[in-house]
Amino acid sequence: MAKLKIGVFGAYRGMTMVNVLLNHPDAELVAVCDKFVPALEKAGKTAKDVGLNIALYESFDEFFKHDMDAVVLANYANEHAPFAIRLLKSGRHVLSEVLPCETIQQGIELIEAVEESGLVYAYAENYCYMDHTFEMRRRYENGDIGDIMYAEGEYVHDCAGIWPSITYGERSHWRNNLFPNFYCTHSIGPILTISGRRPVRVSGFITQRNLTVPPLGLKSGEVGAVEMLTLDNGAIVKSVHGHLKREPGSVNYEVYGTKGSMESQRFPPSYQGERPDEIQVYMEGDTVCQGTMERYTPQKFVDGDLAKKYSTHGGSDFYATHFFIQKILGREDGMHYSIDVYTAIDMGICGILAYRSALNGNAPMEIPNLRNPDEREKWRNDTACTNPAIAGDQLLPCYPSGNMEYPDEVFEKVRNMWLEEYNA
């Protein structure tokens, strides 16, 4: 069988997918696109080192014309949906990095492009495939803790130290222009894939600004964000993420069910800067309040030999690409584990609607079930976001009380810090 011809758009985070594709038995990396030439050249050299000549494009329009079965989108986080729609309409399967859409309008258009094309759209929410979260999914699907009642998802990553190397001192970089609840799928995503449940209601919260951090260019300021969700069975979920102080950051999850609970290990005794990899599982027995507690390091249970080569992000960085390929090929693991467009949009619009809630005194917002065409109409023209190019007259501030403004010197300073680091 011929290998799938796959291209990658965005060669920074996209290098993760480049590396998976260069070693995958069912796929062939054929092209990479990035306007930043050093990143593009690095991708070309990485391919050459394993004996492959790939096409390199600075322009998306030229890349688009390349003969490809599928494309990985690792471009700007707020621009995935329009590129995904264009690619689906041209007959290409799409794997999208986080986030799935910038507005609810885009989410609906993306769903409809997937439905009309009949092609595979997969969401690369790799936090769902970390050793701890993926094992929790296996245990949940095994019925070990019953039905979800309460869960917490925590993605705390104070990016202040790496801001120069991830925004390059660009005033218009998406990371500088987000609203605080936007980047919510690392904390919410695993809870939805573990439980298989749909969120139906959300209230959003945002902390005060941490003004002790030197100015780096974020219009929201350095803040933490919380989403409180209700799931379709009545369970409650707390999701927390953002720029809170904890080193190393926290990627922790806990799930309480009707018959037990599971949690990741926040403070393992041997903690030495690595991500905690143990989980604890409590299962109630036949007598109430009596059961067993296990504590162990999860082992990979799907295609472990291939997956073990990729240790980044808690061992998760192989699976999103792998399950995408498996789903295109109609294989069972891909059909089961790849995250489809409906679940992706569920994850993403939790953050969009949580921010609307935060702007409205934390009032709860109903989350539409966009699987149902009738529920799309009310939201079809909803372009509210913080991006003036997309929002039209529905432009939102990046923080409820208004944007922080920065003089050009702040961006010059951040750019110089990045260049110093880059050229070192």
Ligand SMILES: NC(=O)c1ccc[n+]([C@@H]2O[C@H](COP(=O)([O-])OP(=O)(O)OC[C@H]3O[C@@H](n4cnc5c(N)ncnc54)[C@H](O)[C@@H]3O)[C@@H](O)[C@H]2O)c1
């Ligand atoms: N899942 C994870 O663990 C994880 C980690 C880091 C980043 N990400 C995601 O990866 C994506 C990319 O983030 P990043 O960290 O690589 O930083 P980034 O967004 O700054 O980089 C994107 C890259 O795409 C290129 N690009 C964007 N638009 C382009 C265009 N129109 N034409 C040509 N090139 C273009 C840029 O030059 C840049 O090199 C984002 O969606 C982000 O959310 C995910």
